[in-house]
Amino acid sequence: MKKNIFGPEPINTKKQYEKGKIATALLSTLIAVxxxxxxxxxxxxxxxxxxxxxxxxxxxxxxxxxLNDRDSWADKLKACEASK
Structure with a gap:
């Protein structure tokens, strides 16, 4: 068995793979929601x-x-005052 100089070998088991798939599916579902x-x-x-x-x-x-009604009434009032 060769010794890895970069540290321990990663543990890639089927169980970890399945957990990764589940986590990815949950994250995708969350993003979609x-x-x-x-x-x-x-x-x-x-x-x-x-x-x-x-x-x-x-x-x-x-x-x-x-405003138009007010202006109209103001004009009528002025006309009435002018006619007096």
Missing amino acids: LIMFMIVALDSADKEITELKKEVTEQSIRAHSA
Whole structure:
């Protein structure tokens, strides 16, 4: 038997090989689940952002409408005061 000058020989048994396969499979599954979770989280965030954009647009339209109404009433008031 030759002596290894770099240290002890690595122990490569079938049991260690099987443990390595299991660990690799578990890690792959964990990574896949995390990726799916991120996709779902981004999708739900995108839906919320879209809803918020719609709400802001509606509020902006209401604000412009209110400003137009105010300007209209101001013009009517000026016309009424001028006619007196």
